[in-house]
Amino acid sequence: MAIVLGFNAPNSKHFCPWCLCTKENIGNKHKVCVIEKTMDQIKLKPPPGHVKSPLLQMIPLSHYVPDELHIMLRIWDRLWDLVLQELKTQNQFNDLTRAKILAEMRRISISFNFWQEQGTQNWSYTSLMGGDKEKVLKNFNFRVVFAEERAFLINQLWRNFYELYNNMKSQKINPSHFADQAKQWLDLFLTPFQGKPNTITFKMGLYRPKDVTPYMHVLVHHLPEFMEQHQKFGLSAFSCAPVKKKNHDQVSAFFRKTMKDGGKGIERKSAIFEILHYENRSLYFAQKGTIDKYSKPQHIHVKKLKK
Template sequence: MNRIKISFGFWQEQGTQNWSYTSLIGGDKEIVLKNFNFGVVFNEERAFLINRLWRDFYQLYINMKSNETNPSQFANQTKEWLDLFLTPSQGEPNTINFKIGLYHPKDVTPYMHVLVNHLPEFMERHQRFRLDAFSCSPVKKKNHDQVSAFFQKTMKDGGKDMERKSAIFEILHYENRSLYFAQKGTIDKYPKPQHIHVKKKLKN
């Protein structure tokens, strides 16, 4: 990390057995993806494999932001990268000839699924806008709202007998009512209730 001029370190949290590490952001992540050498951590063969995984992903990152990238070629590149990501182990474990692979199919994330199966189509249809025009923020906001609704506006799948309802059903019911009132303008037709606070008079 010193070679690529990135400040990074581990430290143990005071009074606990937990370890923390420096969180990389923005340009620092790009520098690490492009330049970090795993040869200082692993043997030459494995370091080469992981270095290639990181460098190829960095190239995908650069290509996906360019409006000159060919979507068909990009699709092939993402599939090749996924094959590399899923490099299987070879040989029998605990033997001299055993070569450990990289990741398993269960390690594939939804973001990786989108990268390989949907992003080339997005690029083909909307490349003139570039991917910078798209954002996951609305999806994250929706997830935040539904998590909040689960804890604040549902019984959390609780209740007894006939009163018991699925939390998902309760959230959808709440959202449907909110949409209805918003579309009909019902919220603006009635004044908000006034809250009256009564203070108790202290006895002398």
């Protein structure tokens, strides 16, 4: 979307395609942001952050709808990263903790792994698909790695986000109710510490304003407005999920194929060309009903002859 709008990277000072909020203000929970830019403005007098002219100028900015899948996936990544960061800061990210995380993932039927890249100290981990991320949001119990009170707070943050995600996709939800709920979730995310540091009165908070990401900003400030505008379809009508699935299918079809013939030397075409070629042929087969004309090839098992 940033490319289509000629917009700079989402981690820059002006990170939001819809409003003029800046990075310094992203974690300010008293600030209220609304969709304030318009396509005319971007065309004629681009606000800061719009580095190129937009590609699709005929589409009004309010029709660029953020999609709920990416909001969930990216916020999930941030929440998970914050958990691991906390364990690392406390020097708790050790074999024992990793084993506990793996066991908890197994309990909720997710295949997950940690590994170290050769020659580095950094731990990588399985990047989960959307469905597994949902399961973690709903079921992962952080009590396995945190003390009771802390785990309670973090579990609450994850469960409430899961509920928000479901409401995002629902057509029945009232946008102003959703706005309140999203705001409360951000407040929970930003729970400040209480009491005096290093005394018995001290109670740790959750995260800092600078931990807030552009996707969280969109969730809290703009999504309710989009829901209001597009309620008759529901936001899921604009979802990228089917496109993502398609992308996944094409990429896996491509790699399945190339794995088999191992590249064809100078005859090799670019990956994107092959994918489109494959797509074209599948469409042709589907339209002409070729599949029904020929029976499926039978699998033949050839046993190695024993000498």
